[in-house]
Amino acid sequence: MKKLHFLLALAIGAGTLTASAIDPTATDYTFIECQGSAIPYPDRNVEGLAYPDSLAPVYLNHVGRHGARFLSSSKYTNSLLRSLHKADSLRTITPMGRELIKVCDLVVARTAGRWGALDSLGMAEQRAIASRAFMAFKPLFDNTKINAIASYVPRCVMSMDEFTHQLTRLNNKVEIYMSSGRQNSPLVRPWTDDEAYKAFMASEEWHKVYDDYVDSHVPVTVAERALGKNYPFNGDEARDISQAIYKVLAGCAAMSIDIDLQKYFTKAEINSLWSVENLHHYLTHSASTLSSAPPELASRLLSELIATLDSAVEGKNPYSVMLRFGHAETMMPLLALIHVPGCYYMTNYFDTVGLHWRDFYVVPMASNLQMILFRSESGKYYLRVDLNEQPVPLIPGRQTIYIPWATAREYLNRCLPIQYQN
Template sequence: MLKRYFIIFTAFLGLSHYASAAASTTYSYTECEGSAMPYPVPDMALRAIPDSLTPVYVNHIGRHGARLLSSGDYTVSLLRYLHRADSLGTITPAGRRLMNLCHLVTERTDGRWGALDSLGMAEQRGIASRLYSLAPALFHNTDINAISSYVPRCIASMDEFTHQLSRLDNRIEITTASGRQNSPLLRPWTGDESYKSYIDSDKWHKVYSEYVDTTVPTNVAIKIMGAGYPFSKNEKKDIAMAVYKVVA
């Protein structure tokens, strides 16, 4: 009998967490990257299956792998602020370094915004390899069905994952599919009228704004723009959030 797998690749919406504006924290640099951190590689010893159990089925739901910055919006916005600070003569040395970073990001990413990168490809191959090593017998003569959304990085992630399985066992039969026909399962919020109505309302704005007001460290903006920069209302928070996105 053919064993059957169902593999799903999709992109999840998430809110990146900002470090507190406290004077000092015990968080490391990478811990502050939040959802932008690469997939962790688990300790396989902790994934051992007890001798009394036999795996019979796998249903894997995975996010896309590491990608390039999804769009140039934050980079362009940050550069606009930094160029103004430069023209006003308030920009700091840290601000100039950040300006160089923005130019580097634009140069390296232009035309490839949001694309799966080499790290993301390696992540997907690694996940597939670890799954295979956990129960290799489960993959022999296996029929795998994999689907993804229409998002290119999700399709590429599915391809890397399934290709790695085929490299490990060429007796695997793999069927893949991608596109908007999978949206009801992979992107359900796009067709949920109550959800869309909620997003279009102002019910969540108050909670979100209060969170931003108490969490986003506005001193970041002063550190790069300079104390003499004429900040307008909410500009410090907007700049700090743009810095977080680009640096992470």
């Protein structure tokens, strides 16, 4: 009997090893994490922003993504509904497909023409971040001046409005100067005019990497379970429908629509679908071996962050806080350009990206980078960098959180292309 148990254990172990060896790059993230960049902002508390008594905050740079929003367009909802209604008319639709029709109808009704707009959850996220910054760095929000800019996109403007409105509720002895519009695009929407980036996006190299990955990783089983195996899929239609199902359902939590993702995907399926979207974000807006164009989109923004910190050290910056509100596409290049841990990964094996670069960590809704300048009792200045309100080491290979400004400045300046260095 013992020998039988031993042989069974060996067989089970061998089966496990074989399964993992089939695809060692497969991920096993939770259903919540697999919402990807549509995941709502993580829970935070003000205690996580505490700093030593020997340091006093003197200046804060904040770069943030807009908060949770309705789906950015009706593209996926409409295409999915067309396929579902076709399956219904052909009588191939499954119970899961009928449930998806209800979900899509709910999304359309909840959105009611507000595609891409900030929703109540996104407003609350921005107010909460503002409140924690106020509580953690109170001297910066009392009888001081604050400058805030936003992309021209309404959800970014409203994110700025919610953030600054909360600050004035907490202390109206602060002057806030706000600006939104296309004049801010060089800082928060640089991809619209950058020629090097446009050339990269038009190139075949990244498209081939991505398309090959889509072909091998999008599970058609999701579409088949919704529309039925007898549905007359054409070409890549099953893959497209599986991706549309993922895009719609993954975006529901950001709209405060409660969906049990486990009713529609296996864990392996949602991990595969997430990895496809994750790779797209990585290839088009982070650092990779294919091109330096995506991270260098943030060059002007980083140069401005350095300059405003310099002026704060020199006592020439009229503002105690400067806020900038943009998009996930604003954040990803910046975080990659300065090599924030978990936001920078270089490889020629693109099937490993999901193991090391995860959009749900890099750019959840309302993601933000804060650079806090402190002055010590001796008069020396230090910089702390927070990603999503969590202090992170700035310089690769070092675990130091509080870095002398001269050292931090030298490092940040070296991250810039030569034409932007100063």
